[in-house]
Amino acid sequence: MAAVATGMEELHAPRREEWRRAWHRFRASTLSLVGLGIILAMAGAAVLAPVIAPHPDHAGAFVDFTNTFRPPGRAYLFGTDDIGRDVLSRVIYGARISLSIGAVVLAIALVIGVTLGLIAGYWTGWWSSLIMRLTDVFLAIPSIVLALAVTAVLKPNLTNAMIAIAFTWWPWYTRLVYGEVLSVKQEVYVEASRSVGASPWRVAFREILPNIWSPVIVKLTLDMGFVILVETGLSFLGLGAQPPTPAWGTMIAEGRIYMPGNWWLATFPGLAIFIAVLGFNLLGDGLRDVFDVQIEQWRGGA
């Protein structure tokens, strides 16, 4: 047993070294750092929203008819909306919604997608081709269109928008993991583990899975941006978050009515979406270069 423990420690030291080197490579790119900065700032804003928002109570169904349609200025940096709510505070609270939806959608897609991809890649058989044909079906249509169709049969709200997007998103992970599993399946360490009698489950989940994480992490980062685009799109169409929830897409839909005079209503939430998606894209591109993985980034609907 002691020998095994020493072995583990020896294994861990180079891994730490690997991380340190990865961080060095990551740091070399200014754009990656900008991306990381954006994401950290956004996460910070989301967590600290009640503290940093100038008017935390404006996030929900607040009404102040004496302060409607104030243009951006010193008192209200992003102006106020049709019922006198501070747009800046609502944009800050919106970060909470977009980030948490992105996280939940990708968590669901990840669990389903990775499990199915692992099964299809490791155990060949009729179910393996069944799973892969199923992903073909899902990928035969732009994800936003399929998500729209799913919301049609559900009640339009935030939870259902999440379900709809996750429903369309998992096949990408199945595809990715399937390809990765096929490429490492014949590696020596897998053979070795199998030859000492490890069960197929152990080989799949303990040996193969830890070795194919890097493309999955890169894809998750890039996908956060795409999921935010799809979610804000659904909310914009009235099929996601409902008023008075301060979701960015909903805010744009509401603000659009008061164009062109009150341009700030739709402009600032849109800017927030743009910066958030940009941040995840920059970070994802940076991680991709660091991990040196090739993944197809072309997706159907986002």
Add this chain to the structure above:
Amino acid sequence: MSFGTYLLRRMLHIIPALVGLSILIFLLSRVVPGDPARLALGPDATPEQVRQLRQEMGLDKPLLTQYVLYVGGLFRGDFGFSLRTRRNVAQDIREFLPATVELTTVAMLFAVAVGLPLGVLAAVHKDRGADHVSRLLALGGVALPRFWLAILLQLVFAYYLGILPTIGRGPAPPVRITGLFLLDSLLVLNIPSFLVALKHIILPAVALSLGSLAQITRLVRANMIEEMRRDYALAARSYGLPERLIIFKYVLKNAFSSALTVIGLSYGFLLGNAFLVETVFAWPGLAFYGVDSLLFKDLNAVVGVTIVVGAAFAVVNLLVDIAYGYLDPRIRYEA
């Protein structure tokens, strides 16, 4: 493998995906909470009326029978009855489809027409001004929410500057041939009508195309840089061929053919985002119709639109694959 066999194999390849899609969408529309017949008749209907409509809609039959009937209908051009427009969904789709085809085609052409030269320019001037501009554009283009860009364009060019129309397609050309306004007015050489249609399509098409434009630019740039390092380019250069000739005659052809697949896939982006852009510009297309049907829970219409979009996506990718196989014969052997 001959080109013909390749063609046939590719065509057969999309059938299972489309059948699967029809099953998926059909099942989705049948698990709807609440009875479609009840939904159609409203809360005041008697149970007897609901039962009768269920029978008419075939909802009392087993699921498999319903599916077979539905697919049979699809082949006869019968997409079921729309609760909202009170017509057959196929009729509605025929009416709204051309506007979407026109919008996405113009957007795609614009993306290629701008993205291709921009990618070449960036590759030729690697790490200099033009390259940085293209990089910024590519980063921004992918991250911009299309519907927001649409609103901003509308604000600036329609409201503030007043040089382009705010919404819609404008008046239809006098003769309807294809339903594509630009094409119809060109076919009868009606230039004023063509210009009106063009003015209306500029903003939505630009808003829609930006993402694809950005992708095409980046991809053409990357492919060009890779191809320029190849032996054949080096050989051509050592023979003393002019750089311009090498780039446009040899390198570009190879760089473009590998960018083609992405152009096909990015058509999916266009179709998906058309749902948002058409809403902003009140563009009377399939997506606009689809969103209205969604909000009205008009399931037959939603199913119809989804299947048509899936089919359109499949057909475009098929066309791209065919073009790819034609440009690059190696692909035919791999397939």
